[in-house]
Amino acid sequence: MPLSPPPPADGLRRMSPLQRDRRHCLALPMALLLMPDRSEAQQLVFRTTGQEANTLKFDPGNAEAPGFSVEAMRWIEQRQPNLRFVGQELLRPVKRIDLELESGALEVFFGLVRNDAREAKFHVLDVLYTQYGQFAMRSGDRVSVQSLDDVRALGDNSVIGVPKGSAFADFLRAQPGLVVDDGVASVSATLRKLMTGRVRLVFFGGAVLRKYIQDEGLEQQVRLLPTRYLQTEVCVMASRGIEPLKLQRLRDALEQLRSSGELRRLQEKYQVGG
Numbered sequence: 001m002p003l004s005p006p007p008p009a010d011g012l013r014r015m016s017p018l019q020r021d022r023r024h025c026l027a028l029p030m031a032l033l034l035m036p037d038r039s040e041a042q043q044l045v046f047r048t049t050g051q052e053a054n055t056l057k058f059d060p061g062n063a064e065a066p067g068f069s070v071e072a073m074r075w076i077e078q079r080q081p082n083l084r085f086v087g088q089e090l091l092r093p094v095k096r097i098d099l100e101l102e103s104g105a106l107e108v109f110f111g112l113v114r115n116d117a118r119e120a121k122f123h124v125l126d127v128l129y130t131q132y133g134q135f136a137m138r139s140g141d142r143v144s145v146q147s148l149d150d151v152r153a154l155g156d157n158s159v160i161g162v163p164k165g166s167a168f169a170d171f172l173r174a175q176p177g178l179v180v181d182d183g184v185a186s187v188s189a190t191l192r193k194l195m196t197g198r199v200r201l202v203f204f205g206g207a208v209l210r211k212y213i214q215d216e217g218l219e220q221q222v223r224l225l226p227t228r229y230l231q232t233e234v235c236v237m238a239s240r241g242i243e244p245l246k247l248q249r250l251r252d253a254l255e256q257l258r259s260s261g262e263l264r265r266l267q268e269k270y271q272v273g274g
Contacts, residue, residue: 043082044246047107048073049100052091053163053186055215056208056270057111057234060089068128068270069110075262076253083253093185095165104241108250113167114233123238123247126254128263129272132228133168134206135160136213138194139223145201146227152177154200161190161199168204171230187212195221205232207272234272 050058050069057069073085087106100106102121113131114124135145145151151158156179162169164182172180181199184190187208193199195218202209206224213222236254238247257263267274 042245043084044249045084045086046246046250047105048085048087048109049097049106050088050091051097051109051111052093053188054111054208056205056211056272058088058091060091065269068266068272071266071269072110072128072257072263076257079256079260080249080253083249093165101237101239104239106239107242107246108236108238110236111234112237114235115167118237122240123242125236125238125251126258127233127235129234129267129270129274131205131207131232131234131272133171133203133230133232134209134228135225136191136194136202136204136209136222137200137225139221141200145225148175148178148229151201157200159199159201161193161202163187163190163204166204167232168230172203188216191216191218191222207270210271 050060050067052058055062055067058067060066060070070088073088076083077085085108092100094112097106097109097112098118098121101109101112108125111128112118112122114127118124135151137143137145143150143154145154151160159179159181160172161184162172162180162182164185166182169180169182172178181193184193187202187204190199190202190204191212194202206228210224213219213224236250238250242250264274
């Protein structure tokens with residue numbers, strides 16, 4: 001004699017098929033809530049790069065101060081293990097960074113100066129720090145320079161050295177009556193021109209100049225003048241072609257960098273403005 005199946009539980013015995021289907025449907029949202037968020041669990045890899053000739057942002061050989069941008073990315077990776085940046089060890093000139101970020105070959109870069117052209121081409125995500133242009137002169141040159149008019153008053157002996165392709169070169173060339181030499185691309189090479197007398201002054205971001213003067217042991221030979229010009233914001237920028245999920249996760253990580261106080265700590269360490 002075949003065995004009969006066990007009777008259903010009392011609750012289910014009293015339910016019609018339609019009622020049982022409704023019960024299962026009500027249980028489904030709870031099951032979805034208990035599932036892990038795949039956007040949080042998925043590892044996201046961001047293509048980036050380093051910048052050559054700017055050790056304030058990228059100084060890979062310096063264990064104690066590897067660069068503002070490098071430390072910001074490392075902090076994010078440590079706090080968000082599912083986010084990873086690749087390519088920052090390769091140092092590129094700014095012009096190439098612009099081109100590759102626009103093409104989508106790079107997805108994000110930590111440390112481009114905000115301007116109208118970049119705001120039109122990229123996502124500007126957050127300001128890392130504010131920088132100001134300053135002049136440097138040889139310590140033995142005791143002329144007083146407190147304004148651009150003071151530079152103009154120096155006449156023919158007032159050549160200003162500035163790294164080629166920088167926002168500071170564009171600023172100087174827009175000022176009437178200034179003699180600008182932007183024949184070399186790096187701050188270090190521009191300072192060498194100052195030391196050999198090929199230029200009278202050097203103009204660049206004050207924090208960057210200070211770091212190069214210290215790193216190259218020129219504190220006794222070169223003085224940084226206190227007057228500030230051309231305030232600019234150094235930002236994290238992303239390609240317009242970046243995936244929306246990556247963009248949002250990056251925004252969240254940068255907000256955490258700021259709200260945690262780590263961004264302020266880096267600004268103080270590298271002596272730049274907030």
